[in-house]
Amino acid sequence: METARIGVTGLAVMGRNLARNLARHGHPVAVHNRTAARTKALVEEFGDEGTFLPADTPERFVASLERPRRLVIMVKAGAPTDAVIDEFAPLLEPGDMIVDGGNAHFADTRRREAALRERGIHFVGTGISGGEEGALHGPSIMPGGSAESYEALGPLLEDIAAKVDGTPCCTHVGPDGAGHFVKMVHNGIEYSDMQLIAESYDLLRHAAGLAPAEIAEVFRTWNTGRLESYLIEITAEVLAHTDAATGKPFVDVVLDQAEQKGTGRWTVQTALDLGVPVGGIAEAVFARSVSGHADLREASRNLPGPSRTAVADSGFADKVEKALYASKIVAYAQGFHEIQAGSAEYGWDIDAGAMATIWRGGCIIRARFLDRIRAAYDADPSTPTLLTDDHFAEALGDAQDAWRDVVATAARIGVPAPGFSTALAYYDSLRADRLPAALTQGQRDFFGAHTYRRVDRDGSFHTLWGGDRTEVQA
Numbered sequence: 001m002e003t004a005r006i007g008v009t010g011l012a013v014m015g016r017n018l019a020r021n022l023a024r025h026g027h028p029v030a031v032h033n034r035t036a037a038r039t040k041a042l043v044e045e046f047g048d049e050g051t052f053l054p055a056d057t058p059e060r061f062v063a064s065l066e067r068p069r070r071l072v073i074m075v076k077a078g079a080p081t082d083a084v085i086d087e088f089a090p091l092l093e094p095g096d097m098i099v100d101g102g103n104a105h106f107a108d109t110r111r112r113e114a115a116l117r118e119r120g121i122h123f124v125g126t127g128i129s130g131g132e133e134g135a136l137h138g139p140s141i142m143p144g145g146s147a148e149s150y151e152a153l154g155p156l157l158e159d160i161a162a163k164v165d166g167t168p169c170c171t172h173v174g175p176d177g178a179g180h181f182v183k184m185v186h187n188g189i190e191y192s193d194m195q196l197i198a199e200s201y202d203l204l205r206h207a208a209g210l211a212p213a214e215i216a217e218v219f220r221t222w223n224t225g226r227l228e229s230y231l232i233e234i235t236a237e238v239l240a241h242t243d244a245a246t247g248k249p250f251v252d253v254v255l256d257q258a259e260q261k262g263t264g265r266w267t268v269q270t271a272l273d274l275g276v277p278v279g280g281i282a283e284a285v286f287a288r289s290v291s292g293h294a295d296l297r298e299a300s301r302n303l304p305g306p307s308r309t310a311v312a313d314s315g316f317a318d319k320v321e322k323a324l325y326a327s328k329i330v331a332y333a334q335g336f337h338e339i340q341a342g343s344a345e346y347g348w349d350i351d352a353g354a355m356a357t358i359w360r361g362g363c364i365i366r367a368r369f370l371d372r373i374r375a376a377y378d379a380d381p382s383t384p385t386l387l388t389d390d391h392f393a394e395a396l397g398d399a400q401d402a403w404r405d406v407v408a409t410a411a412r413i414g415v416p417a418p419g420f421s422t423a424l425a426y427y428d429s430l431r432a433d434r435l436p437a438a439l440t441q442g443q444r445d446f447f448g449a450h451t452y453r454r455v456d457r458d459g460s461f462h463t464l465w466g467g468d469r470t471e472v473q474a
């Protein structure tokens with residue numbers, strides 16, 4: 001009987017395209033789906049692209065896999081993933097591998113990995129980015145799990161991943177939930193990047209008075225420089241698009257209420273747990289949330305404030321470009337800080353520079369900029385923040401006046417720019433000699449005897465605020 005090198009169960013858009021990608025690369029692939037019609041449709045439509053071994057039951061599916069078995073699950077994250085694991089794990093043997101390519105929460109992946117490890121099965125939580133096109137033509141792949149499982153899986157995954165300069169956008173991220181953690185932060189950074197681009201558009205529209213088609217040209221120009229990226233490229237496409245039904249700019253006929261799925265929110269929740277400031281990602285999640293509160297927005301429409309009149313000078317677009325680049329540096333610095341904090345917390349030993357390398361292609365945040373991040377980690381692998389890298393520090397210095405002018409202009413004319421503003425505030429917070437946190441500590445000691453530390457002596461102290469205000473050692 002012919003055996004498959006790997007199998008995919010769950011053949012909705014992602015699983016189907018991933019299976020096709022494997023088959024197109026010459027890997028015989030077993031395919032299975034809970035509802036058999038999807039399996040049949042895949043083989044009927046794309047059977048000539050490679051060797052597919054369709055199976056109508058979990059037993060036949062597992063039996064068609066060569067040993068050790070490599071089984072990829074591409075089903076809806078959450079309870080469906082557990083259901084599929086429960087269904088297939090009893091059919092597997094020690095040494096076999098289950099790859100979860102869905103968008104699982106890394107904590108679920110850690111739980112599943114620990115449970116399956118006890119049975120000798122490798123559970124490989126794998127972040128896959130790039131949507132359905134990426135899954136078919138080459139995604140960015142972020143596998144976690146054991147180093148042993150990567151030896152058996154890595155070559156296959158690297159084969160189907162996107163390539164940039166011949167380097168696959170896939171590497172072993174680290175043990176258990178590391179892959180899904182990094183995918184989560186990738187999505188958080190994506191939120192931040194998209195929000196900053198949206199604010200750039202809004203400012204060019206209202207502060208510079210440009211029409212969407214003109215702004216599309218600005219983005220096209222930016223895409224030939226240091227901001228070159230997939231997101232800038234598609235922004236120009238969307239802004240240049242005209243609605244066929246009305247003849248209006250497409251962006252003017254779309255309801256301005258953005259959606260958010262789980263991963264942006266998880267990135268912020270996890271950052272709060274880890275104590276990592278990711279204001280850029282948080283503001284991006286909140287900006288989508290605000291946009292979705294139609295009731296709040298309707299009730300607030302007549303509140304007083306400036307009326308977004310165009311005020312900007314002719315060089316304003318260049319200033320926005322600088323503000324965008326500077327804020328983007330901050331967004332990525334915050335995301336990488338979270339990756340390093342997660343890595344330290346869970347003992348994953350993640351190579352941050354390698355994450356920049358595998359995001360250069362296949363995924364939504366793919367960009368020329370990521371080469372710079374790789375270079376920064378090459379220069380100093382233990383740097384506490386990307387902001388102090390020579391290249392980034394110079395860019396931030398060069399952007400200063402423009403960045404501040406853009407944030408001030410937004411505030412003056414009433415254009416909300418939470419992403420730009422929080423990025424600048426983070427930057428100024430890090431570079432400040434003194435922060436008002438000293439006052440906060442005083443307040444906390446006053447109302448709750450929480451104690452404080454002093455700049456000139458070791459130890460913790462408390463002032464007797466309700467008494468004679470002498471200071472005591474805590």
Ligand code: NBP
Nearest residue numbers: 010011012013014034035074075076077080083102103131
């Ligand atoms: P969906 O997330 O829409 O899931 C549909 C698949 O899950 C179908 O194959 C369905 O089988 C199967 N399924 C469900 Br629902 N409950 C099941 C159960 N209890 N037992 C067995 N199978 C079950 O598919 P997708 O959009 O292809 O995404 C797959 C995974 O990839 C998700 O985790 C998603 O978050 C992740 N992801 C998606 C994208 C993207 O761009 N769409 C990008 C990156 C990652 P059925 O056909 O029998 O109903």
